[in-house]
Amino acid sequence: MSLTQIEIQLIATVVAVACALPGVFLVLRSMAMMSDAISHTVLLGIVIGFFIVEDINSPLLIAGAAVMGLITVSLVELLNRTRLVQEDAAIGLVFPALFSLAVILISRFAGDVHLDSDAVLLGELAFAPFDRLVIAGSDVGPVALYTMTGVLLLNLTFILIFYKELKLATFDAALAAALGFSPGLIHYGLMGLVSITAVGAFDTVGSILVVALMIAPPVSAYLLTDRLTTMLGLSAVFAAIGAITGYWVAHWLDANIAGSMAMMLGLIFGVVFLFAPERGMVALAQRRARQKWEFAQAALTIHLLNHEGTPAAAQENRVEHLSHHLRWQPPFAAEVVQRAQRHGLVERHNGYLALTDDGRQLARETLMLAT
């Protein structure tokens, strides 16, 4: 691995983790699409900031972008509060308006500056290491690595300091307000964080894919854990895995790195979605199948219990009669009886089925639960 390759992977990892952390709270607040809006409208903040300071590297551009992120959020809320526009529609109105304004401003007045629309949309991580930070004449590494590490540290610090407040305001905003924690303040703090992260990530992965980095790791983690701290940790791990594997996929396919990262994050989600131990689709299907057999066995024991010791038992409790009385297909009935036998619920005495003590108990318990 060359130094450049290592640097690209480092930047990719730092960007991905920095995005995933605030993403956890966006997902829990059902605000995933707001991150998409913010990651686009921050461009307008950058453009306006650039017109004011006329320096593309000025940190004031980040401030301008963060302010624009907050303006986006408040415009959406304002529209939504009129009750004439739904929140998703409000996002769909506000962000294209601000983003297109930015695109028009760039193409009309800033054509000769480093603000071209391709880079804006997709970013170019591969070029990130060329922009070096030089302190007192010596090269200390790529600028992007330092800015994104700064953003990551900011996110980490904010979440560590206000963890309790973020959790409470996300779970129960009304209680947060009643207890004197301003949920509005926490909300806008988080949105400011998302805006700053979006600006930072913008340069490297572009505005379209920021949303993938913010949302995919948390939703994957959400399917795997019941604890918020674990969800934060897992999100960071998934983000890092997506970043590094994404880099190598791009390397082998000679493709855009940000695109490959987003693809790998999607793949991680796909795997989790299918194979998560409790909430994955496979586990769900298995549980349903198991429940089907358990239910059938319980039904069988109840049927046997109902006729136990009655004159009809000789007739009713024969294997061949099950398909008739319980309306089960003969192969299904045979399978249920076999399973019930294996579990020691029934015994077969030359054609008749008799309940064991366990079977009788299961039938009684099931009946108790039903009443």
Added chain:
Amino acid sequence: MEEKHAAIEVADLTVAYQEKPVLWDVDMYVPEGILMAIVGPNGAGKTTLIKAIMGLIQPAAGQISIYGKPFREQRGLVGYVPQRGSVDWDFPTNVLDVVMMGRYGRLGWIRRPGREEERLALEALEKVGMARYSERQISQLSGGQQQRVFLARALVQEAQIYFMDEPFQGVDATTERAIITLLKELSAANKTVVAVHHDLQTVPEYFDYVTLLNVRCIASGPVEQVFSEENLRATYGGRVAFLTAAGNGAEQVEPAATTAGHGAI
């Protein structure tokens, strides 16, 4: 000491959502240590009333005081049990953690809950019969268990006044009895409880005071004085079916209020 303190005083409270009044000139006086039910049809402003008292909704007019001072200065005296459906029960956290949230107000900004908070939370869970479930993920709770977790969370607030938004909504009989026992205990300890309530039949049995609300305050006071057929009719607009009018009408009131409510949705 000679007279009971006023725990809550509401005067001329008006709340409007864009010009449409949801609460119109409401006066309410809640003495210390009583259990008060707020009843009224859907859309009567019951939830709005308790939210306005707690400063969660900005009133258009009126005055609210908690032990003679504005809510903002008395936050620490007030505990809150919101409607069970107001939060996402799939949130990644467990029972103990949710109960500890009740202590966040005492902790203030930034400080983290520790052993003391955990002890208080376990104690409160014990009181509502949920100690066994402290490590349980909240999405695995039944409706009644969720309600008891919310009650435990309010208990650790160690408040003087508790606002509860439909604490009996959709709970099982065991939980209902547990809540009632708890309410009586709170009342015995001179705490005040104001609860939004739906089941008119249980009002005289569970509560000392009642406020009949339908945008305006129809009546507010001791149950035996104001919980009359006439006031109920005024509140529910004749949609309450009375089987007999004899004696204290309350017991004969059909739970038709809820049936009528469906039409209002």
